Amino acid sequence: MTVRRTILSSLLVTLLGGLSPFGAIATPHLPASSKQQGERTSLEEALDKVTTAPQPPPASPTPPKKLSEVEEKQASLQSILASIEQLNAQRRETLDILRSPEAEGQKEELTRRLQEIQAKLNQLERNFDEIATGIDLTAFVNKQEKIEIDWQHEIEELLRPLVNELRRITNRPRELDRLRTEIAESEQRIELIDRAITNIDRLIAQTTDSVLLESLAALRKEWENKRQEMVTHLKIAEQKFEQRLAERKSVSESVQSIFQLFFKSRGRNLLVATLLSVLNWLLFRKIQSWITAIWIRRTKQRTFSFRVFNVAYLVVTVIGTTATFLLVLYFFGDWVLLILSAMFLLGVLWTSKQAVPRFWTQGMLLLNMSTVREGERVMYNGLPWLVKQLNIYTHLVNPDLTGGSIRLPIQDVQGLRSRPQKPDEPWFPTRSGDWILLSDGTYGKVTLQTPEIVRILLKGGSFKTFLTADFFAGAPVVLSTGFRISFTFGLDYAHQGIIPLEIPHHLEQELYKRLHAEGFGKELTNLSVEFDEAASSSLNLAVIADFSGKAADHYEQLRRRLQRFCVEVCNEAGWIIPFTQVTLHFPPVAEGEEARLPEMQQASG
Missing domain, CATH: 1.10.132 (Topoisomerase I; Chain A, domain 4)
Structure with missing residues (x-):
């Protein structure tokens, strides 16, 4: 009967506390005596009496009539006094036990309980004083006590709400994991118990000593009881696990509930x-x-x-x-x-x-005290900009660009350098509507220029687009402000006597007449023909014609017409336009080879 009661109490502890009755399966012992299992000392009964002392009665339900502030304070003070009296009674009983001979071996535990009771009494007394006086008593705490702060405890108190929240969120998966672990451990322990019972049965079968057989039979009974308890514990854990799995929601429901709660x-x-x-x-x-x-x-x-x-x-x-x-x-x-x-x-x-x-x-x-200042000129992404305003987002402006206004965060302006702007300094080499000529031979009209792209309308209606920084670096020639057409025109050495003065003057007059006849007289601002150089095959003239920007859209046409006019004048005047000639020089001819000279000249011709 004693053994059965011990097993039932052990199983009850297991069910209530969620702990395995066997922390670790060690070498089993023989059953304890009935005195060790059934007797209780007077010291244990006294300790139980202290720990199970009557607690303060529960607070009475709130009456329908609302209490005044003074009445509520009086009720709180009376409740505190009742708790203090109960703790004092527990303290006296514990002191009596500590002074008795039965306290041998239990002094450490009794002392710890006295300290806990005293700490509760001190806290209740402080609460009584604060409620009665209505002031914060921390101002009267000793300065030395204020200095001695347990930082670890303070940090734990500060982080406790966060830890509790994380614990609440992860409570279900942690409980499932704990139940899985309990099931696995219980199955492993049942397997070990079965092995132990098998070994005991094998030993009983080979034993003839009656005393030893009686002890082995008692031991086998004890292991059978342990197995029954472990099987019960396993079934309870499996049932809880199945119940938790059945309560688990789907992913969509879980997400929905989380959002609702959040x-x-x-x-x-x-x-x-x-x-x-x-x-x-x-x-x-x-x-x-x-x-x-x-x-x-x-x-x-x-x-x-x-x-x-x-x-x-x-x-x-x-x-x-x-x-x-x-x-x-x-x-x-x-x-x-x-x-x-x-x-x-x-x-x-x-x-x-x-x-x-x-x-x-x-x-x-x-503060406008660094390398970039308001009202100055700064280069950004290969283009000049006016620093309109320095702020968290700096405002840069280029008045010659369509959409030429950008905002930069202050960290992007940090590495730039600005300088004062000159009054006649342009912000961009061209403007929309200008006719330009690039170094790669591109000739056309600017139709759009933004901080990102420049679009050129070519003759014939096609468009050519450049990155603005590349266009700026390409040194475009703006024809809309005026341009010059110049080229070299050569005549034969047969006109060596009249080419320095007579031919340039006559050619200049003829070109002037023909340009006016073609309708370009108003746009012509300067025309000159001068002797340039005596080349190896011709005597060269320099033809120079300047036009206003109104004729910029006829740039290529004017260049071709000037060349044509020069040829027409030469034809009318009978001037010879030479072509490139090659002159061969031979070494002196020996006496025996004079007869071969005509043949060589004929072959070279």
């Missing part, structure tokens, strides 16, 4: 905190824009004091927005999000310590 509590808090922070930021920026407009309207410029105000105002805006976000979470009492936000901010501050020099440089830029 937006009912933390999601709502996070959304409200974010919205209020954004509104706070927009309000600060709106106020800054009003102040800026009033300042610029009065002073007509952005002074140094105004820039200092802007930098300080930006810092205040960031701090105010961050404080708004944290205060909203604090008022909602959402400590998990508050702790996560604080940890995020601490992480940002910790990683930002390496960026202090960069922040300093950016601050100097905002």
Whole structure:
């Protein structure tokens, strides 16, 4: 009967505590005596009496009539006094046990219990004093006690809401994993118990000693009881596991429930905190824009004091927005999000310590005291820009480009260099509508130029597009402001006597007449024909004709016509236009080879 009661109590502990009755299966012992299993000492009964002392009676239900503040305070004080009396009674009983002879071997445990009771009494007395006086008594704590802070405990208290939240979220998978582990361990232990029983049966079959057989039979009985308990424990664990699996929702249902729970509590808090922070930021920026407009309207410029105000105002805006976000979470009492936000901010501050020099440089830029200054010219992406305004997002402008206005973050401006702008310095070599000539021979009209591309309309209606930086680097020649056509025209050495003066004068007059006849007289601004050089095969003339930008769309046509006019004048005047000639020089001829000279000349001809 005693053994059965021991097994049932062990099984009850297993079912209530969720722990295996066998921490580890060691070498089994013989059954304990009935005295060891059934007797209880007076010391144990006394300890049970202390630990099971009557607790304070539960608070009575709230009466329908609302109590005044004084009545509520009196009720709280009476409840505290009742708890203090009960703890004092427990303390006296424990002291009596500690002074008795039966406390031998239990002094350490009794002392620990006395310390716990005393700590509870001290806390209740402090609570009584604070409620009765209505003031915070921490101001009267000894300074030495204030200095001695358990930082590990404080951090644990701070992070406990976050840990509890993570524990709540992962409670179901952790419980399933625990049940799987219990099932596996129980099956392994049942297998070991079966092996132990088999070994005992084999030993009983080979034993003839009656005393030994009696002990082995008792041992086998004990292992059978252990196996029955373990099988029961296994079935309970399997049943719990199946029940938890049946309660598990599908993925869509789990996601839906998570979203519902999130937006009912933390999601709502996070959304409200974010919205209020954004509104706070927009309000600060709106106020800054009003102040800026009033300042610029009065002073007509952005002074140094105004820039200092802007930098300080930006810092205040960031701090105010961050404080708004944290205060909203604090008022909602959402400590998990508050702790996560604080940890995020601490992480940002910790990683930002390496960026202090960069922040300093950016601050100097905002104060207009660095390498880039407002109103100056700066090169960015191969193009010139006017620094219109230095701010968190710097405003750059190029008035000669369509859409020539960009905003750059302050970190992109940090590596640039600016210089003062000259009054007559252009922002781009061309404008929309200009006729241009590129170094690769491209001739056409600019129809579009933006910060990204320049589009050229070629003769015939086709388009050619360049990257703006490549177009700028290609040194385009703008014909719309005026252009010159010049080329070299050669005549034969037979006209050597009249080519220095007579021929250039006559050719210039003829070209002038023919250009007017073709309708280009108004656009012709200068025309000259001069002797250029005596080349190896011809006497060259330099023909130079300057036109206004109105004739830019006839550039190629004018070049061809001038060449034609020169040929026509030569034909009318009978001037010979030479072609390239090759002269062969031979060494002196010997006496015996004079007869072969005509043959060689004939062959060379």
